[in-house]
Amino acid sequence: MxxxxxxxxxxxxxxxxxxxxxxxxxxxxxxxxxxxxxxxxxxxxxxxxxxxxxxxxxxxxxxxxxxxxxxxxxxxxxxxxxxxxxxxxxxxxxxxxxxxxxxxxxxxxxxxxxxxxxxxxxxxxxxxxxxxxxxNPLDEIGRKRMQDAIDAQCGPDATVDDVMAALNTIPEIKDAPTNVELRLGKGSNKAGKTVVAHGAGTNGGAPLARVYFRNGVDTLVYIHIGAAEIPKLAAEFPEGKNLVISGHIASDVAGxxxxxxxxxxxxxxxxxxxxx
Ligand SMILES: [Fe+2]
Ligand SMILES: [Fe+2]
Structure with missing residues (x-):
């Protein structure tokens, strides 16, 4: 055509x-x-x-x-x-x-x-x-691109910093005015099981993050989250669990x-x- x-x-x-x-x-x-x-x-x-x-x-x-x-x-x-x-x-x-x-x-x-x-x-x-x-179809393309980048670059010993670096191999995310931010946990933490929870309408806030963290996920990636949700997670998961925010518009563009x-x-x- x-x-x-x-x-x-x-x-x-x-x-x-x-x-x-x-x-x-x-x-x-x-x-x-x-x-x-x-x-x-x-x-x-x-x-x-x-x-x-x-x-x-x-x-x-x-x-x-x-x-x-x-x-x-x-x-x-x-x-x-x-x-x-x-x-x-x-x-x-x-x-x-x-x-x-x-x-x-x-x-x-x-x-x-x-x-x-x-x-x-x-x-x-x-x-x-x-x-x-x-x-949704475009968010699903973005979710897959982000999860694939993490899976390809983060082995069993990867840290949360490595997960954030993997997200930054996607040019749309790396070159955006927003940065990949860590809202819960530490960059030096072991990333463990890492899931990109995106491509389902909107982010699941603290209630969804909680069920991931209670069921074997150590690092969760959202593209955005409301400010009020973070203290709730910090109170319940003071160490070991990690929430990475990849950036709303940058992640949309990646999809x-x-x-x-x-x-x-x-x-x-x-x-x-x-x-x-
Ligand atoms: Fe989107
Ligand atoms: Fe969006």
């Missing part, structure tokens, strides 16, 4: 991301708000709302694509179930992780229930601008870039904005 070719549809864009993530189920936190076809020029950013739709229209783009879900994506809470899959794959018993995730889902349902379910999408329709968000490279290989022009 080239820029003179037929371009892609919004459905194909979603399909390509899902295929790259190894997924067959339509992601609950992603949505095609306004479908489009013959797309050859995309304005792509992490957060894209009404103003960005207007910029896209003004500058002649065929499609505006966001990473983060719009508040209108009412099914967002369902994507949190993926935390259960990731935890179980890493040895956490399902009956311990499931209640934590059910509480998160309940809270998210309350948030979504009160959100404006048709703000930005209504403007995209008015502008007749194809508009979608692709969240999004491989997808953009694929589109560019297909001859689609992608303009990166809003953190990309």
């Amino acid at each position: 080239s820029q003179n070719g037929p371009g892609v549809t919004t459905e194909q864009l979603m399909q390509i991301a899902m295929e790259m993530a190894g997924q067959t189920k339509f992601p609950a936190d992603s949505r095609i708000h306004v479908p489009g076809k013959n797309i050859k020029k995309i304005l792509f950013g992490i957060d894209m709302g009404v103003a960005e739709l207007l910029v896209g229209k003004e500058l002649g783009y065929d499609c505006v694509m966001a990473h983060h879900p719009d508040p209108s994506v009412q099914t967002f809470p369902e994507v949190l179930d993926l935390h259960v899959d990731i935890a179980v794959r890493n040895g956490v018993p399902e009956d311990e992780v499931r209640p934590v995730i059910e509480t998160m889902k309940r809270n998210q349902r309350l948030v979504r229930h009160s959100a404006n379910y048709d703000h930005a999408p209504s403007f995209a329709r008015l502008l007749n601008m194809p508009y979608l968000n692709i969240h 999004i870039n491989p997808f953009i490279w694929r589109l560019e290989e297909m001859g689609i022009e992608v303009t990166r904005v809003s953190g990309l």
Whole structure:
């Protein structure tokens, strides 16, 4: 496909991301708000709302694509179930992780229930601008990239510093304005079993970290965490356990870039904005 070719549809864009993530189920936190076809020029950013739709229209783009879900994506809470899959794959018993995730889902349902379910999408329709968000598949690509970097570079004697160095071999993370930060534990600690808990909607806070730490995981990687969660973990796990924060936007970009490279290989022009 080239820029003179037929371009892609919004459905194909979603399909390509899902295929790259190894997924067959339509992601609950992603949505095609306004479908489009013959797309050859995309304005792509992490957060894209009404103003960005207007910029896209003004500058002649065929499609505006966001990473983060719009508040209108009412099914967002369902994507949190993926935390259960990731935890179980890493040895956490399902009956311990499931209640934590059910509480998160309940809270998210309350948030979504009160959100404006048709703000930005209504403007995209008015502008007749194809508009979608692709969240989970791209986060899954990023999760795998981060976990693979750690697994490839950290042997049984690796320290937490080595885990952080492994994350910094990903250029998007190394070159970002944010640094990889250690929020619990010590760099000289043995890393032990290390899990990247990302690619499931949002971070699981202290309650999810707790079930990992109680079930054989010594070092946990989140891409972000709320400030209030850290003292809770520090009180419960004063030594030995480690929480590494890789950086929100940098880690999002690490998952999004491989997808953009694929589109560019297909001859689609992608303009990166809003953190990309
Ligand atoms: Fe993300
Ligand atoms: Fe994000």
